[in-house]
Amino acid sequence: MSKTGIIGGTFNPIHNGHILLALYCKEKLNLDSVIFIPTYTPPHKSDKELVSEIHRLNMCNIAVQRYDDFSVSDIEIKRKGKSYTYETLTGLKEIYPDDTFYFITGADMFLTLEKWKNPEIIFEKAIIAAVPRNSSDSEVLSSHYQTILKPMGAKVSILDEPVLSVSSTFIRENIDNYDLIKSLIDRNVYEYIVKNNLYRE
Numbered sequence: 001m002s003k004t005g006i007i008g009g010t011f012n013p014i015h016n017g018h019i020l021l022a023l024y025c026k027e028k029l030n031l032d033s034v035i036f037i038p039t040y041t042p043p044h045k046s047d048k049e050l051v052s053e054i055h056r057l058n059m060c061n062i063a064v065q066r067y068d069d070f071s072v073s074d075i076e077i078k079r080k081g082k083s084y085t086y087e088t089l090t091g092l093k094e095i096y097p098d099d100t101f102y103f104i105t106g107a108d109m110f111l112t113l114e115k116w117k118n119p120e121i122i123f124e125k126a127i128i129a130a131v132p133r134n135s136s137d138s139e140v141l142s143s144h145y146q147t148i149l150k151p152m153g154a155k156v157s158i159l160d161e162p163v164l165s166v167s168s169t170f171i172r173e174n175i176d177n178y179d180l181i182k183s184l185i186d187r188n189v190y191e192y193i194v195k196n197n198l199y200r201e
């Protein structure tokens, strides 16, 4: 019986904040592995700058290459349509029936969980691991859990330390300034972006 972390996202592009989030959760929750799942169409936002799912999948694969316990799933990309998390967790449970899933989420998404489609199915299939972005987030996350998510039956683990703040938007806006963003993104992912001429008007 394995403990498996799941991180969903647009990953547009994947950056070191996402990798650190996974490493941090793996360590704190004693996970055996972490699966990154790039969305096909995110249910909650329309991003004009969203590059194709194939590029986002390729960049995820490049970024996890050096981490033995990290992998990338194309389950949402193959399914197409809106990438609802309850459907993804249902599909993963069929593939890995004995695993315990930890759905890893940052603060912003955690605070909207009860509005996602079929949240009760999400809570039945996974423990939610919430990671604050800064120290003031922690109290807000705890209160949201106690008042909203706990009564809905969610099992939640709120981790208490923030990870490095990195934003995909900042990376996209400064894509021509490698010196500025080099500590935020894997060098091979950066080279993939340049080679494929991504994030340029």
Ligand code: NAP
Pocket: 007, 008, 009, 010, 011, 012, 017, 018, 021, 037, 039, 042, 043, 044, 083, 084, 085, 086, 104, 105, 106, 107, 108, 109, 110, 115, 116, 117, 131, 133, 163, 164, 165, 166, 167
């Ligand atoms: P994203 O922007 O690519 O981010 C992925 C995750 O990484 C988020 O939880 C985000 O936290 C976190 N993150 C990003 N940068 C970080 C940093 N520097 N440090 C720490 N954490 C960082 O993806 P997203 O658009 O938020 O979507 C997340 C997942 O939720 C996706 O799988 C999406 O399909 C799912 N979702 C499902 C539904 C539904 O089923 N109805 C609705 C909404 C979202 P923050 O939340 O703090 O940004």
